[in-house]
Amino acid sequence: MAKHDARLDLLFTSLGDPTRRAILARLARGEASVTDLASAHDMALPSFMKHLRKLEEAGLISTTKEGRIRSCALSPEAFAPVEEWLSEQRAIWNDRLDRLDDYVGNLMRERMHGTRPED
Amino acid sequence: MAKHDARLDLLFTSLGDPTRRAILARLARGEASVTDLASAHDMALPSFMKHLRKLEEAGLISTTKEGRIRSCALSPEAFAPVEEWLSEQRAIWNDRLDRLDDYVGNLMRERMHGTRPED
Numbered sequence: 376m377a378k379h380d381a382r383l384d385l386l387f388t389s390l391g392d393p394t395r396r397a398i399l400a401r402l403a404r405g406e407a408s409v410t411d412l413a414s415a416h417d418m419a420l421p422s423f424m425k426h427l428r429k430l431e432e433a434g435l436i437s438t439t440k441e442g443r444i445r446s447c448a449l450s451p452e453a454f455a456p457v458e459e460w461l462s463e464q465r466a467i468w469n470d471r472l473d474r475l476d477d478y479v480g481n482l483m484r485e486r487m488h489g490t491r492p493e494d
Numbered sequence: 495m496a497k498h499d500a501r502l503d504l505l506f507t508s509l510g511d512p513t514r515r516a517i518l519a520r521l522a523r524g525e526a527s528v529t530d531l532a533s534a535h536d537m538a539l540p541s542f543m544k545h546l547r548k549l550e551e552a553g554l555i556s557t558t559k560e561g562r563i564r565s566c567a568l569s570p571e572a573f574a575p576v577e578e579w580l581s582e583q584r585a586i587w588n589d590r591l592d593r594l595d596d597y598v599g600n601l602m603r604e605r606m607h608g609t610r611p612e613d
Contacts, residue, residue: 380512380515383509383510383512383515384510384511384512385510386510387506387507387509387510387511388506388507388510390502390506390510390579391502391503391504391505391506391507391509391510392503392506393499393502393503396499396502396579399583400582400583400586403583403586403587403590404586404590405590449587451583451584451587454580454583454584457580458580460509460515461573461576461577461580463519464518464519464522464570464573465570465573467519467522467523468522468568468570471522471523471524
């Protein structure tokens with residue numbers, strides 16, 4: 376549970392930055408070299424590398440080096456805990472709305488029977 | 495776009511903390527007073543209030559005060575930009591896989607025709 380929590384912390388905080396989200400959106404279209412990725416961002420390379428490391432740490436991207444070229448690829452399966460957490464919340468919320476629906480439905484039926492003297 | 499980005503930054507960073515996610519999961523079950531929410535967390539009240547303020551700033555919860563009681567409620571519609579961003583990524587990724595499928599399919603058909611001398 377705590378381990379899962381730490382993973383979610385890392386994933387959500389990684390996603391909480393526009394540069395990192397832009398990198399992920401670019402990599403969703405296919406692999407790219409660090410040089411190509413960096414060229415799209417007006418940022419010093421060390422700062423850009425920090426963003427890549429954060430994404431790699433979260434497991435959202437993987438990097439491989441061939442000769443002098445370092446390439447980055449998206450790891451889309453890493454989004455799973457985020458999507459699971461969100462759908463869990465949605466399930467709890469929808470369940471609550473369903474129970475509220477039932478409650479209001481019962482209340483209305485009771486009220487109908489209570490206010491019709493001919494019944 | 496920049497405005498939308500700032501909203502996503504705030505949402506994702508708000509979700510990147512286990513206390514805040516626990517508060518949201520609790521509120522998905524229904525409204526609760528600050529006192530009740532805080533009692534579930536082993537944390538000084540000022541620190542706890544900071545988490546609530548962060549969630550409120552992100553629009554994920556709303557608070558109302560009646561007499562001395564401050565109540566918190568989930569604003570589930572606030573999750574929409576997060577879910578939209580994730581589904582956009584999934585769409586880009588799936589589109590890429592579809593194109594890869596087409597490419598591999600074409601390659602295999604070409605290869606079949608090329609390696610069967612009787613054709």
